[in-house]
Amino acid sequence: MPADSMISPKRLYLDNAATSFPKPACVHEAMLRYATEIGASPGRGAYAESREGANLLWRCRDALSRFFNHGGPSHTAPEHVIFTLNTSDALNLAIKGVIRRALREDPSRRVHAVTTDMDHNSVLRPFNALAQTEPRFSWTAVAADPLTGLVDPDDLRAALTPETELVATVHASNVTGTVQPLAAFGAICRAAGVTLLVDAAQSAGHTEVDCDAMGIDLLAVPGHKGLLGPLGTGALLIRPGLEHSIDPLREGGTGSVSESAFHPETMPDRFEPGSHNTPGIVGLGAALDWLINAEHQFGAGIDAIFAHERRLTEVFIDAWHAVDAPGLRLLGPQTTADRLGVFSVVHDVLGPHELAMILESEHGVLTRSGIHCAPHAHNTLGTTDRGGATRLSVGAFVTEDDVRTAVDALGSICRAMAQVS
Numbered sequence: 001m002p003a004d005s006m007i008s009p010k011r012l013y014l015d016n017a018a019t020s021f022p023k024p025a026c027v028h029e030a031m032l033r034y035a036t037e038i039g040a041s042p043g044r045g046a047y048a049e050s051r052e053g054a055n056l057l058w059r060c061r062d063a064l065s066r067f068f069n070h071g072g073p074s075h076t077a078p079e080h081v082i083f084t085l086n087t088s089d090a091l092n093l094a095i096k097g098v099i100r101r102a103l104r105e106d107p108s109r110r111v112h113a114v115t116t117d118m119d120h121n122s123v124l125r126p127f128n129a130l131a132q133t134e135p136r137f138s139w140t141a142v143a144a145d146p147l148t149g150l151v152d153p154d155d156l157r158a159a160l161t162p163e164t165e166l167v168a169t170v171h172a173s174n175v176t177g178t179v180q181p182l183a184a185f186g187a188i189c190r191a192a193g194v195t196l197l198v199d200a201a202q203s204a205g206h207t208e209v210d211c212d213a214m215g216i217d218l219l220a221v222p223g224h225k226g227l228l229g230p231l232g233t234g235a236l237l238i239r240p241g242l243e244h245s246i247d248p249l250r251e252g253g254t255g256s257v258s259e260s261a262f263h264p265e266t267m268p269d270r271f272e273p274g275s276h277n278t279p280g281i282v283g284l285g286a287a288l289d290w291l292i293n294a295e296h297q298f299g300a301g302i303d304a305i306f307a308h309e310r311r312l313t314e315v316f317i318d319a320w321h322a323v324d325a326p327g328l329r330l331l332g333p334q335t336t337a338d339r340l341g342v343f344s345v346v347h348d349v350l351g352p353h354e355l356a357m358i359l360e361s362e363h364g365v366l367t368r369s370g371i372h373c374a375p376h377a378h379n380t381l382g383t384t385d386r387g388g389a390t391r392l393s394v395g396a397f398v399t400e401d402d403v404r405t406a407v408d409a410l411g412s413i414c415r416a417m418a419q420v421s
Ligand SMILES: Cc1ncc(COP(=O)(O)O)c(C=O)c1O
Pocket: 017, 018, 086, 087, 088, 089, 120, 122, 170, 172, 173, 174, 199, 201, 202, 222, 234
């Protein structure tokens, strides 16, 4: 390491909610093989390399569809898996596509959408942007409990109006780790005939997400977080049949029906103009294969990963209740119920960025501090004036000892602060 490097050798990466790190080695190997041995743009040539690229894309779509049980009775609908840049891109396509289509279909109609106060700017900002340009569009955010971050399904039901077209909700909060009662939301939306869009940025690959069982119509997922794929990958999974109720955001070349002046209606081309991030998608495919099939240190398959991360959450909560950390508060659920391994803490005196800097400089613990792109959530929790919180988030490669080390570090910083103040 160069002498002037800002990176100290002792690092404990606890920012998996931003993107997971490390990735399984097979992800890099698959990407390297694609870049060095195949290289071609899928579906743009009849030669073997281009066909091989198309085959790899298809396998990744199929794996995503099966992983999230999204295809209806056949349990797979690969052509209804749309590759995106990230979760935000998938959410933009779903939100703007559904709302603009509804506005266009009936020019006399007002259109309404519902989200929650625990949702991310990736939902809130597209809604605000639409409301600025579409006078017939409005939206409502349902309040969450300030202690747990949970949204009461009855409050969600009460927010629906005859004009409501879409409910967009986060599954697990990126601030408190709170897991919303999705199946109850799904039942409410189904009964009301409202489309349910789920932001699974923090749950995909960390806990079960089952489109059919939970009544999810549209699922936005990152490839680069819990699914362990590379940055620059994500997907929108569309319930078969719903694609006709979503306007595309973009048009362009698809390598199909090139003689036509208009963008094709067929899936997945309808929502995928232009060349793909094929190396990234190939990496994501390898990551899914690893998650589903590999023997790893925690056992085999995705259930072992889920169990490992549940165990990390238990270890954090136990260590949290045992540690002497004067002046420090944990936001959200105080037990393992209704939560995943995303933990945000607030100190009476130290600001969130100061705490994050001390965690890094003195303990090598890497966290994310601030408002976490979730301004309503911090308003709900009463932490906006403090500048947000300091967030620690686990992932598949974090160990129980890592979690104890991080909680011990929080304790020692807070005890040192208590002595000087
Ligand atoms: C709850 C939630 N939604 C959406 C996003 C946006 O994800 P991406 O960076 O994949 O666009 C994030 C990112 O952290 C998130 O935590």
